[in-house]
Amino acid sequence: MIEIKEYRIMNKLRVLLINLFSRIHRTSVLKTSELDFIIPPEIKDDEFYSAIMNLAEKEEIQTVLEIGSSSGNGSTEAFVNGLVKNPCSPHLYCLEISSPRFNALQKRYKNVSFITCYNFSSVPIDKFPSEGEVAYFYKSVPSALNKYPLERVLSWLKQDIEYIEKSKVPTQGIQKIKKDNNIQQFDMVLIDGSEFTGREELNEIYGAKIILLDDINGFKNYHSYQRLSVDPNYVLIQENWKIRNGYAIYKRKSSFA
Numbered sequence: 201m202i203e204i205k206e207y208r209i210m211n212k213l214r215v216l217l218i219n220l221f222s223r224i225h226r227t228s229v230l231k232t233s234e235l236d237f238i239i240p241p242e243i244k245d246d247e248f249y250s251a252i253m254n255l256a257e258k259e260e261i262q263t264v265l266e267i268g269s270s271s272g273n274g275s276t277e278a279f280v281n282g283l284v285k286n287p288c289s290p291h292l293y294c295l296e297i298s299s300p301r302f303n304a305l306q307k308r309y310k311n312v313s314f315i316t317c318y319n320f321s322s323v324p325i326d327k328f329p330s331e332g333e334v335a336y337f338y339k340s341v342p343s344a345l346n347k348y349p350l351e352r353v354l355s356w357l358k359q360d361i362e363y364i365e366k367s368k369v370p371t372q373g374i375q376k377i378k379k380d381n382n383i384q385q386f387d388m389v390l391i392d393g394s395e396f397t398g399r400e401e402l403n404e405i406y407g408a409k410i411i412l413l414d415d416i417n418g419f420k421n422y423h424s425y426q427r428l429s430v431d432p433n434y435v436l437i438q439e440n441w442k443i444r445n446g447y448a449i450y451k452r453k454s455s456f457a
């Protein structure tokens with residue numbers, strides 16, 4: 201009787217160990233990235249969402265670019281709710297790097313004729329900052345990033361770069377959209393993609409009539425906020441540093457020098 205009981209316990213232990221080892225093996229072989237998962241919407245039912253919706257409805261605009269659409273139920277939804285009522289019939293171009301998020305985005309808006317989605321990285325790897333630059337920012341500019349250890353912040357940078365390398369997603373998405381659609385200058389742009397590429401994305405869309413920045417209290421759009429704040433061609437029309445990691449909206453003056 202005791203022998204049978206011992207045998208059962210040993211057997212259970214054996215199964216447990218096999219499961220444990222195979223799980224460890226799986227995670228080390230198939231190392232996943234956060235970009236392999238769908239995430240909840242971020243700009244959702246708050247004052248930035250309302251501002252996006254109002255501008256998308258009321259401004260005289262034709263071409264809108266959203267960098268970092270995720271699966272489409274945050275800022276994209278705000279754009280769509282406004283654009284559908286805009287008498288100028290503007291077109292929305294969405295950029296999303298993550299494959300599962302992009303697939304959900306495409307599916308969600310497949311029947312909306314004024315949206316085109318691109319599964320591209322906005323910019324290539326050589327436009328990402330170095331680890332040293334991010335570490336310098338982390339230590340010298342107090343921001344929302346200081347809530348996390350520097351190692352964690354740097355692991356996000358590595359993760360974003362690795363995703364481009366491993367997934368082989370095409371890059372230079374902003375240039376691709378401009379070229380495909382013969383666009384010299386977008387009318388309205390939201391910069392809300394990778395934490396590390398806002399500054400480079402701003403370079404590529406500079407001159408747009410309306411520029412919306414999310415996460416101004418982080419690496420993503422801190423530099424863009426500063427650059428626009430000293431440009432006499434732009435005026436700050438709305439900002440709030442207290443909502444999530446802060447947002448700001450800049451509008452170009454009619455005469456652009």
Ligand SMILES: C[S@@+](CC[C@H](N)C(=O)[O-])C[C@H]1O[C@@H](n2cnc3c(N)ncnc32)[C@H](O)[C@@H]1O
Nearest residue numbers: 241242243268270274275297298321322393394
């Ligand atoms: C903060 S989330 C966007 C949230 C979204 N705007 C919302 O309101 O829910 C940033 C998104 O940018 C995407 N992303 C990250 N790096 C990117 C890149 N290089 N090019 C395009 N999209 C990128 C991420 O996959 C993620 O879905």
